[in-house]
Amino acid sequence: MTVSLGEVRAAAERIAGRVRRTPVIEVAPGLTFKLELLQHTGSFKPRGAFNRLLAAKETGELDGQGIVTASGGNAGLAAAYAARELGVRARIFVPVTAPAPKVAKLRTLEAEVVQAGNEYAEAYNAALQARDESGALLLHAYDQPEVVAGQGTVGLELVDQVGAFDTVLVAVGGGGLIAGIATAIGDSVRVVGVEPELAPTLHRALEAGEPTDGPVGGVAADSLGARRLGDLAFEAVRRYDVASLLVGEDAIVAARNELWRDHHVAVEHGAAVAYAALTSGAYKPAPGEQVVVVVCGANTDPATLGQTLAPAGAQD
Incomplete structure (x- = not known):
């Protein structure tokens, strides 16, 4: 089963007025943040x-x-x-x-x-x-066609707000967000999934040739804690040749702290994962490449900002 671009467009019409059109900011030449953490309830999920x-x-x-x-x-x-x-x-x-x-x-x-x-x-x-x-x-957390189509409206907004860009970095847990974004814009933009080393659902699925169960842990597990990539996400990442990058615990924590220190953006650890691909060097843009980072969640304890370690959790 797959989700189509037409379904993403239909979702955009259906949810118009129910969700926020979240802002984008250019934080450096060639680097833009999509601030989906400002969505209702603090994440893209609505x-x-x-x-x-x-x-x-x-x-x-x-x-x-x-x-x-x-x-x-x-x-x-x-x-x-x-x-x-x-x-x-x-x-x-x-x-x-x-x-x-x-x-x-x-x-x-x-x-x-x-x-x-x-x-x-x-x-x-x-x-x-x-x-x-x-x-x-x-209502499934990430692996239903309507859910994936709804998350894909992030991609449609990006094209409308930013115009032409080359690459979008997206954190991956169960895969609903990256499946939707790839479906929306994967024909024209390079979509890169970024995952914690301790919860690599996409990486594991690509290696095995199918979604497989695996252990979950680490600082980002409270929001990227799926044990298995969704079937819809797997079909989408294969169709649009989505790459998978892994980032370590220290890189995630450092990226989260940098988002707060340098950009005054307070995020949960899972929302720092995509940015960690840049700050750790796991993803190195080519000269002149225009990159968008989806900053996807704000449900965090502000008291933990600046800490070097964080407790692991477990969730969907």
């Missing part, structure tokens, strides 16, 4: 959540029974926000290890929070069981 729910309303698939999703972090916050805005009941399944502040924030968005299992996979299985028992609509 784009896909709104598109999934609104599309389901159009088809009658969502008709009063509410939604279920599994996430201890950004996907759950986006689902809860979109559901509240549309007047839909939301049950969010989170592992018992989910950070307490994120669980509390989910409740402020009027979602029912159900804690199940010690990691995302167990919470997801509980969400599937709830869907089967209740008939609720399942």
